[in-house]
Amino acid sequence: MSKVGIAAYGTTPFTIDEQKIESVLLKSTKNLFENNSKINKKDIDAVLVSTNNNSKYLSPILSEMAGIQPKIAHSIESLCNSGTNSIVSAYSYIASGLAEMILISGAERHDSPGQILQWDNSRGEFKHPIFWASIFTKSYKREFSISDERLAVVSVKNHKQAKENPNAYSNNTYTVQDVMNSKKLTDDLKLLDCSRPCTGSASIILATEELTKNITDNPVWITGIGQKTTSASFTKNKSFTSMESTKIAAQSALKMSNHTTNDIDVAEIHDAFSVCEPMALESLGFSDYGGGLDLVDELYETNNFKINPRGGLIGSGHPLGATGISQTIEITQQLQSNANNRQVDDANIGLIHNMSAAATSSTVLVLEK
Amino acid sequence: MNFESELSKGKFMIPECDVCKKIVWPPTEFCDNCFGPVSLKNGEFEGKIIEFSKQNNDYFCVIEFESIIKIMAKMSEIPEVGQMVKISKCGISNEGYFFYVN
Ligand SMILES: [Zn+2]
Numbered sequence: 001m002s003k004v005g006i007a008a009y010g011t012t013p014f015t016i017d018e019q020k021i022e023s024v025l026l027k028s029t030k031n032l033f034e035n036n037s038k039i040n041k042k043d044i045d046a047v048l049v050s051t052n053n054n055s056k057y058l059s060p061i062l063s064e065m066a067g068i069q070p071k072i073a074h075s076i077e078s079l080c081n082s083g084t085n086s087i088v089s090a091y092s093y094i095a096s097g098l099a100e101m102i103l104i105s106g107a108e109r110h111d112s113p114g115q116i117l118q119w120d121n122s123r124g125e126f127k128h129p130i131f132w133a134s135i136f137t138k139s140y141k142r143e144f145s146i147s148d149e150r151l152a153v154v155s156v157k158n159h160k161q162a163k164e165n166p167n168a169y170s171n172n173t174y175t176v177q178d179v180m181n182s183k184k185l186t187d188d189l190k191l192l193d194c195s196r197p198c199t200g201s202a203s204i205i206l207a208t209e210e211l212t213k214n215i216t217d218n219p220v221w222i223t224g225i226g227q228k229t230t231s232a233s234f235t236k237n238k239s240f241t242s243m244e245s246t247k248i249a250a251q252s253a254l255k256m257s258n259h260t261t262n263d264i265d266v267a268e269i270h271d272a273f274s275v276c277e278p279m280a281l282e283s284l285g286f287s288d289y290g291g292g293l294d295l296v297d298e299l300y301e302t303n304n305f306k307i308n309p310r311g312g313l314i315g316s317g318h319p320l321g322a323t324g325i326s327q328t329i330e331i332t333q334q335l336q337s338n339a340n341n342r343q344v345d346d347a348n349i350g351l352i353h354n355m356s357a358a359a360t361s362s363t364v365l366v367l368e369k
Numbered sequence: 370m371n372f373e374s375e376l377s378k379g380k381f382m383i384p385e386c387d388v389c390k391k392i393v394w395p396p397t398e399f400c401d402n403c404f405g406p407v408s409l410k411n412g413e414f415e416g417k418i419i420e421f422s423k424q425n426n427d428y429f430c431v432i433e434f435e436s437i438i439k440i441m442a443k444m445s446e447i448p449e450v451g452q453m454v455k456i457s458k459c460g461i462s463n464e465g466y467f468f469y470v471n
Contacts, residue, residue, distance in 0.1 A: 235439035241400035
């Protein structure tokens with residue numbers, strides 16, 4: 001099987017601007033080509049668009065706007081982990097020999113319909129993500145006797161890290177007290193505990209080993225992929241204090257890459273809400289069950305950017321279809337020693353965790369130099 | 370008679386497979402185990418509060434019925450984890466389900 005490499009990437013800033021989805025998609029694609037003059041459009045034989053936007057036929061539309069005539073062109077939607085799902089699909093096309101070079105563009109508008117899963121009627125009137133996040137938070141606090149103040153460190157850390165990310169939505173730093181004083185959404189959730197739906201786009205090119213090496217002197221390879229769907233209903237989660245789909249996806253991805261969590265130097269994880277970061281750290285194996293916040297504290301106090309260097313979803317903003325691709329670009333930049341003030345020392349192996357709908361599905365990727 | 374037509378009349382019934390007797394949740398036309406036809410069980414079902422939080426003056430709770438069905442429901446009194454409750458009001462509004470318990 002051919003190795004699959006990350007050959008190029010581009011992004012837009014994450015904002016809350018009013019822009020057409022087609023325009024946002026084109027901007028990150030344009031940025032990708034500006035960053036990489038060696039790409040020949042004629043070599044691109046698939047274009048995949050990741051979005052929850054209701055517009056139709058976006059991949060052929062993007063292809064036409066970018067002057068590409070691919071063999072394969074279609075959209076991919078799976079709520080918040082649409083981005084890594086599209087990367088996995090692209091990987092499969094290349095590994096199977098159906099395509100050799102693929103452009104993947106993810107984009108969303110701040111008013112994305114992907115925020116609310118209308119189908120999930122088990123949630124009753126409580127379909128907005130703040131309600132499952134409140135239940136997770138309440139359960140996690142109860143299980144481990146944790147205060148709101150302790151959880152607030154996640155938001156403080158990720159906003160601090162996002163300040164070093166020029167494309168992040170947030171450019172502010174906050175104290176624990178600022179998080180505590182931010183707008184109360186429920187008894188268990190403050191505004192600054194939440195990632196914000198954004199307008200933004202991120203694009204990436206995956207290619208065969210040979211084509212990747214033709215385009216970049218600094219290739220990064222996808223060496224592990226794991227995915228798991230346990231259900232579509234939030235209430236079907238067996239636990240509200242851990243992420244079953246994440247555990248299984250992580251085991252698969254690490255096994256495929258012949259690594260353990262101890263080998264991971266840097267990771268982007270899906271902190272849709274503050275509580276998701278310690279839960280994900282535990283489910284991915286970075287810490288013991290209940291120990292996630294100890295790790296967050298330690299990283300924050302030592303100014304270590306190992307987890308969510310670009311600021312995570314909380315600091316960067318969350319344009320659903322672009323998020324998984326943006327996470328992957330960050331880890332690529334880290335492994336290329338190209339992450340400026342966010343750079344983690346000796347980053348050789350990185351991990352991406354992207355999930356949907358209260359962790360009912362997860363994708364984990366492992367990247368290596 | 371299906372789950373939603375009964376729910377829209379304010380009646381909560383439990384969907385069960387005619388063939389393998391599994392409770393089918395969320396309600397669908399066919400059993401998720403054997404694709405058998407699904408019938409509705411009538412009753413005064415008691416559910417257990419698994420978790421809750423609060424927005425403004427309303428508590429929202431995760432309630433478990435028959436060890437398999439979990440729904441989110443509104444409650445006005447202070448809930449306790451483990452407390453047994455019954456559905457006091459339910460229905461369909463704006464194409465979505467709603468449940469009250471006490
Ligand atoms: Zn059955």
